[in-house]
Amino acid sequence: MRKLNRFFSLKWQILLFTFSIVLFLLSLFFLKDLFLIISSFILITAFFSMVCAVVFHLIKKNWKTAIALILPPIIFFAVVCQFGFLLYLIIEGRHDEFTDELVIPKNISISQPLEEMDSSKISSGLHLYKSVQPGIYRYVYVDKNLSDGKIFLKAFEITKNQPLSAERLRSKSLIEIRPGDSIFQFENDFTIYEGDWGYPYAARFEVWHESPNNVTRKIADRNFIIEGWQR
Numbered sequence: 562m563r564k565l566n567r568f569f570s571l572k573w574q575i576l577l578f579t580f581s582i583v584l585f586l587l588s589l590f591f592l593k594d595l596f597l598i599i600s601s602f603i604l605i606t607a608f609f610s611m612v613c614a615v616v617f618h619l620i621k622k623n624w625k626t627a628i629a630l631i632l633p634p635i636i637f638f639a640v641v642c643q644f645g646f647l648l649y650l651i652i653e654g655r656h657d658e659f660t661d662e663l664v665i666p667k668n669i670s671i672s673q674p675l676e677e678m679d680s681s682k683i684s685s686g687l688h689l690y691k692s693v694q695p696g697i698y699r700y701v702y703v704d705k706n707l708s709d710g711k712i713f714l715k716a717f718e719i720t721k722n723q724p725l726s727a728e729r730l731r732s733k734s735l736i737e738i739r740p741g742d743s744i745f746q747f748e749n750d751f752t753i754y755e756g757d758w759g760y761p762y763a764a765r766f767e768v769w770h771e772s773p774n775n776v777t778r779k780i781a782d783r784n785f786i787i788e789g790w791q792r
Contacts, residue, residue, distance in 0.1 A: 713730075
């Protein structure tokens with residue numbers, strides 16, 4: 562019983578709860594997915610331990626200790642809710658004006674990015690697929706006669722021919738083609754930053770090939786209706 566009293570003491574429970582929150586926050590910003598899972602489990606364990614401690618002290622009629630144990634989770638959840646609400650207001654209130662005057666042309670062929678990829682039905686050429694969020698895409702380029710070097714994307718808003726994410730798109734979409742590579746289906750993820758979620762516009766995507774001696778040429782293009790990633 563003495564060990565149980567020590568484990569369910571206010572000091573120990575507050576230390577455990579604080580440690581679990583700090584560990585969880587560190588895993589969100591700095592560490593890998595596995596550590597996030599571990600820290601989430603520790604945080605849940607700390608909450609469960611605090612609930613048990615509250616019940617324990619209520620049974621022993623230690624009202625002040627029980628109330629003191631309830632306060633930290635309540636304060637924590639209140640802060641999280643307020644932060645989430647403020648973040649929601651910031652995201653909703655911030656609008657990228659890039660698409661405000663854009664109109665999707667109706668006199669040209671434009672495709673929609675597909676939801677899922679079926680490798681058995683992909684034809685030659687450029688294909689675009691939706692990823693985890695609007696503005697984030699996976700492109701697939703199929704070419705049985707592609708020579709050694711590199712391929713990468715360029716993207717332009719169609720009506721104004723304005724380059725899209727020019728500083729990042731090349732590096733994010735770059736795929737190395739090694740000598741003797743027998744693969745003819747190439748895939749990579751990239752992000753378009755111009756625009757917001759829910760504001761579609763037309764974009765032309767070009768596939769460029771760079772030879773080992775740094776000669777570049779456009780080898781394919783296709784129009785898609787896309788959205789920008791909301792930051």
